[in-house]
Amino acid sequence: MLSIPPNAPFTPEQVGWLNGYLAARIQVQSGGPSTAPTASEASTTGLPITILWGSQTGNSESLAKRAAKSLGSKGHQVTVTDMAQVEPQSLPQIENLFIITSTYGDGExxxxxxxxxxxxxxxxxxxxxxxxYTVLGLGDSEYPDFNQCAKDFDTALEKRGAKRITPLIESDVDYDEPFDQWLADITESLSALA
Ligand SMILES: Cc1cc2nc3c(=O)[nH]c(=O)nc-3n(C[C@H](O)[C@H](O)[C@H](O)COP(=O)(O)O)c2cc1C
Known part of the structure; x- marks a missing residue:
């Protein structure tokens, strides 16, 4: 199978997307019913996705990168961005907006x-x-305002007319399992989008 060499000058997200693209092209070119992509494989290929992270100590940022790697390997075109780096007015142009954010202070x-x-x-x-859109929250249930920031983003986007594609997931300090659940929900939902 043709693939991008590990030392190629690309980020992991770009390598994931390119490998997905090559795999899809090879399947299409080789033809025949046994090698053509299935309807669900074809429909989940190549959606533009922006993952924005809000993070104080790096947990959300690292999950955003993991999500990008996973979604990129499925052929999606994923961009990962620090929330502080986006122009708020440009956000409504994003087709698929995925948010991972923690909560700090007292629900801030x-x-x-x-x-x-x-x-x-x-x-x-x-x-x-x-x-x-979809939101994954990172929090700590010891705090009274558990995952308040993620809740705020989720509610505000719904209020502004965005379409929630998977339910808000509020993770506690052990966030690996909720993160996997969030990704699984997204993967299922994306196949219905295209
Ligand atoms: C000073 C401090 C305040 C916090 N306040 C909240 C809070 O109000 N609600 C909540 O759910 N979690 C709260 N947390 C927990 C963090 O959201 C949690 O540790 C999260 O995994 C941090 O992710 P990050 O590294 O991406 O910022 C707080 C943590 C600290 C250290």
């Missing part, structure tokens, strides 16, 4: 998520009617 957003969080709660926020 992490520092890099503060501006976007404030924008989405304000009257200035635009309509998101062309956006599919």
């Amino acid at each position: 957003p992490p520092d890099n998520a503060a501006e976007l969080h404030e924008y989405l709660q304000s009257d200035k926020a635009a309509s998101f009617e062309n956006t599919n």
